[in-house]
Amino acid sequence: GKSRQRSPANCPTIKLKRQWGGKPSLGLHYQVRPIRYVVIHHTVTGECSGLLKCAEILQNMQAYHQNELDFNDISYNFLIGNDGIVYEGTGWGLRGAHTYGYNAIGTGIAFIGNFVDKLPSDAALQAAKDLLACGVQQGELSEDYALIAGSQVISTQSPGLTLYNEIQEWPHWLSNP
Amino acid sequence: YKIPTPTVELLETGFSVSIPDEEGVKVVAFNVNRNRNFTSFINEGQYNVRLTEPQNGRWTTNFSSVPLRSQDVLYLWTSVQHQKAVYQDLAQPLPVCNLGGEYRPRGCSPGDDDFTDDNQLSTEDSALEPTAPSVCEPSESQVSPQIGVSICKGQLLFEETFDQLNESLWIHDVRLPLDSKDAEFVLYDGKAKVHDGNLVIEPLLWSSYRPDLSIANSRLDLSERCTGTHNRIKECILHSTGSGPSGIMPPIVTPRISTKETFAFQYGRIEIRAKLPKGDWIVPLLLLEPLTEWYGQSGYESGQLRVALARGNSVLRMPRGKLVDGRSLYGGPVLSTDAHQREDLWLSKRKISHFGDDFHTYSLDWSSNRLLFSVDGQVYGEMLNGFTELDENPRWKQGGPMAPFDKMFYISLGVSVGGFGDFVDHLRTATYEKPWANYHPQAKLQFHQAQDQWLPTWKQPALKIDYVRVFAN
Numbered sequence: 348g349k350s351r352q353r354s355p356a357n358c359p360t361i362k363l364k365r366q367w368g369g370k371p372s373l374g375l376h377y378q379v380r381p382i383r384y385v386v387i388h389h390t391v392t393g394e395c396s397g398l399l400k401c402a403e404i405l406q407n408m409q410a411y412h413q414n415e416l417d418f419n420d421i422s423y424n425f426l427i428g429n430d431g432i433v434y435e436g437t438g439w440g441l442r443g444a445h446t447y448g449y450n451a452i453g454t455g456i457a458f459i460g461n462f463v464d465k466l467p468s469d470a471a472l473q474a475a476k477d478l479l480a481c482g483v484q485q486g487e488l489s490e491d492y493a494l495i496a497g498s499q500v501i502s503t504q505s506p507g508l509t510l511y512n513e514i515q516e517w518p519h520w521l522s523n524p
Numbered sequence: 525y526k527i528p529t530p531t532v533e534l535l536e537t538g539f540s541v542s543i544p545d546e547e548g549v550k551v552v553a554f555n556v557n558r559n560r561n562f563t564s565f566i567n568e569g570q571y572n573v574r575l576t577e578p579q580n581g582r583w584t585t586n587f588s589s590v591p592l593r594s595q596d597v598l599y600l601w602t603s604v605q606h607q608k609a610v611y612q613d614l615a616q617p618l619p620v621c622n623l624g625g626e627y628r629p630r631g632c633s634p635g636d637d638d639f640t641d642d643n644q645l646s647t648e649d650s651a652l653e654p655t656a657p658s659v660c661e662p663s664e665s666q667v668s669p670q671i672g673v674s675i676c677k678g679q680l681l682f683e684e685t686f687d688q689l690n691e692s693l694w695i696h697d698v699r700l701p702l703d704s705k706d707a708e709f710v711l712y713d714g715k716a717k718v719h720d721g722n723l724v725i726e727p728l729l730w731s732s733y734r735p736d737l738s739i740a741n742s743r744l745d746l747s748e749r750c751t752g753t754h755n756r757i758k759e760c761i762l763h764s765t766g767s768g769p770s771g772i773m774p775p776i777v778t779p780r781i782s783t784k785e786t787f788a789f790q791y792g793r794i795e796i797r798a799k800l801p802k803g804d805w806i807v808p809l810l811l812l813e814p815l816t817e818w819y820g821q822s823g824y825e826s827g828q829l830r831v832a833l834a835r836g837n838s839v840l841r842m843p844r845g846k847l848v849d850g851r852s853l854y855g856g857p858v859l860s861t862d863a864h865q866r867e868d869l870w871l872s873k874r875k876i877s878h879f880g881d882d883f884h885t886y887s888l889d890w891s892s893n894r895l896l897f898s899v900d901g902q903v904y905g906e907m908l909n910g911f912t913e914l915d916e917n918p919r920w921k922q923g924g925p926m927a928p929f930d931k932m933f934y935i936s937l938g939v940s941v942g943g944f945g946d947f948v949d950h951l952r953t954a955t956y957e958k959p960w961a962n963y964h965p966q967a968k969l970q971f972h973q974a975q976d977q978w979l980p981t982w983k984q985p986a987l988k989i990d991y992v993r994v995f996a997n
Contacts, residue, residue: 371567371568372568373567373568374566374567375553375555375566375567375568375572375603377551377553377574377610378610379605379608379609379610380550380551380605413757414757414761439574440551440553440574441574485576486576487576
């Protein structure tokens with residue numbers, strides 16, 4: 348765990364990288380706290396529920412990002428399974444590799460699955476909202492953080508049009524990043 | 525803002541790391557490794573923490589449940605966010621016995637195992653030296669792990685006669701050479717053998733190592749077996765696709781063993797009785813390598829000592845005719861990847877026949893002011909301290925006069941083939957020119973493609989070692 352803060356009541360359960368069988372990062376870049384931007388993505392993999400199924404997806408993703416793409420680590424700060432469990436990627440305060448131009452100043456949160464034509468489960472959406480609230484409470488995110496979709500700032504479909512529509516309803520969504 | 529030197533203190537089971545709080549400090553992160561250096565100081569530590577609040581004026585963390593031993597060394601880097609800027613700092617390696625704190629692992633002071641609290645050891649004229657021999661001239665030699673008694677001059681500190689291969693003492697390397705500028709054309713893998721009381725280290729062709737895996741367009745992950753600690757991607761994963769340095773697998777695979785985990789010493793005389801390999805472009809590795817890499821972890825910033833080497837070639841000439849083949853014995857330090865600098869620095873002795881024709885006893889007497897090289901009891905060269913003047917590494921100035929050779933070194937044995945550091949360009953054997961150009965991206969491929977020229981000369985490619993002994997001096 349990177350953070351030693353006590354967990355407030357509304358923080359979701361976070362499975363740490365070592366708990367899902369992740370490998371150490373090859374390079375840590377600490378970010379400036381608090382973070383201004385949150386970037387939402389989807390992973391375009393299968394969906395998953397439960398530690399075993401999700402861990403398999405996460406381990407494969409990390410290996411692909413580290414070995415084939417030459418990233419230091421799995422590219423997102425957090426990933427969320429369909430059962431509403433949050434998985435630590437690089438975690439709070441450590442730079443990911445999810446959105447060119449926003450890696451140093453943003454926190455990348457990815458829903459595990461493909462959400463072009465469907466929404467993540469209610470549990471997953473609630474977990475994301477809880478994670479954001481928790482981030483603000485712990486001082487990791489600015490109180491006035493801006494929430495954007497990957498597709499708003501880089502050339503990608505991520506997080507999928509249906510999910511993009513959903514997050515436009517969330518309070519911190521920024522229409523013109 | 526400048527990151528202050530972190531305070532590292534031993535706890536009963538583990539250690540604490542802290543820095544004082546200052547105005548404007550927002551986040552402090554510590555990354556710590558035990559006995560594993562950081563090559564790039566952004567590497568994640570085995571123990572790491574990111575703190576967002578100070579406690580009682582300090583940013584402190586306790587890493588408990590880390591059983592530290594006296595010979596352990598901690599490596600630490602620190603990241604601090606001050607206002608809106610992030611700073612990083614890599615600490616000097618931290619030998620556990622030099623750390624503060626109330627606890628101290630066993631073995632940190634020489635008397636640990638032998639004396640009780642009420643002895644009078646501290647008095648100057650104590651006549652009671654319980655375990656030392658009657659005539660003991662104190663030695664400057666030290667060993668790691670430390671032994672509980674004082675060391676006397678001439679004392680045998682390490683002995684291996686290779687009646688069998690003790691794999692808990694000698695650990696096999698499984699790794700690619702780091703792609704530093706002098707990387708040899710080998711993969712270190714496979715087991716050394718013992719035969720007739722000699723250690724035998726024999727290089728293999730890739731095709732004999734992995735007949736199932738093509739030398740080009742393939743991939744091999746050494747994964748858990750890999751012992752590389754500097755850069756696991758480069759040392760542990762081989763893929764040969766396209767042109768360039770990774771265009772083919774290493775053409776040669778060879779065992780390599782070391783005492784890195786089990787024995788190291790600082791100052792002493794090492795004697796190795798060995799029969800050196802013969803065959804074009806083979807180089808025996810009879811090395812002392814830096815245990816903690818105190819002066820730096822890339823290239824040869826912390827130095828390396830070649831106890832002895834003779835190139836396997838039976839005839840090898842420099843462009844102007846100087847002979848540098850197996851009839852020339854060399855010994856000396858390696859302080860740079862450059863082949864010319866090595867050639868200039870090394871001491872040598874020439875003989876009528878190849879040094880690999882017979883067993884010889886090669887020795888390096890390493891003290892705090894000089895290196896003395898000999899073969900079969902005959903000294904052939906002496907090198908005084910003052911390596912700092914070579915201007916290879918400014919950090920050596922922080923050490924003693926013998927820096928970088930004033931720290932613990934361990935024994936490493938193997939063979940190397942080709943590479944850029946041990947062969948300058950435009951060398952000629954009796955029949956052909958050196959088949960690769962140093963630093964050429966396809967050097968390894970050029971070497972491999974000349975296999976018909978060099979392989980027939982590999983009549984005796986194995987390094988054989990009868991014994992290794994280290995004495996205090």
